Amino acid sequence: MNILIVEDNPMFKKIMVNSINAIKTQGTKLNIIVQNNGIEAFIFIKDYGRKIDLIFTDFHMPIMDGLDFARAYREYFEEPVMVGHSTPIIMMTCNHEEVNSIDNLDITHCFAKPIKLDILKKIVYSYYQEDDMSHSNNKMTHI
Secondary structure (H helix, E strand, C coil), rough: CCEECCCCHHHHHHHHHHHHHHCCCCCCCCEEECCCCHHHHHHHHHHHCCCCCEEECCCCCCCCCCHHHHHHHHHHHHHHHHHCCCCCCEEEEHHHHHHHHHHCCCCCEEEEEECCHHHHHHHHHCCCCCCCCCCCCCCCCCC
């Protein structure tokens, strides 16, 4: 499973990478990719070949923020018929008031930073598929 973290803050990058590594179970294949902002992430995905299974993105970033990145990702990399089968994009924000106010169809879920380990584990493993490493049709519930 390829997990993309789009985050401009070095401390939160480290927290996310360490947290994902901490929730790995034996035999789990989680490839973590880190980009500094939405533009870098978009270019990386375009060059990488769209094989991203799960995206965690910061809300507020310079150059291209998380909402603009999510919108660009959906428009460029996903067909309209893929609704319900699209790549999960998890928005992260330090502003706890924004968590419930973000109502955007391009975002799968929004969480306050840092994401607690038990919630992070539920997110990652609700989309993880051991057999084919493709996008999961599972939608998270009760997180």
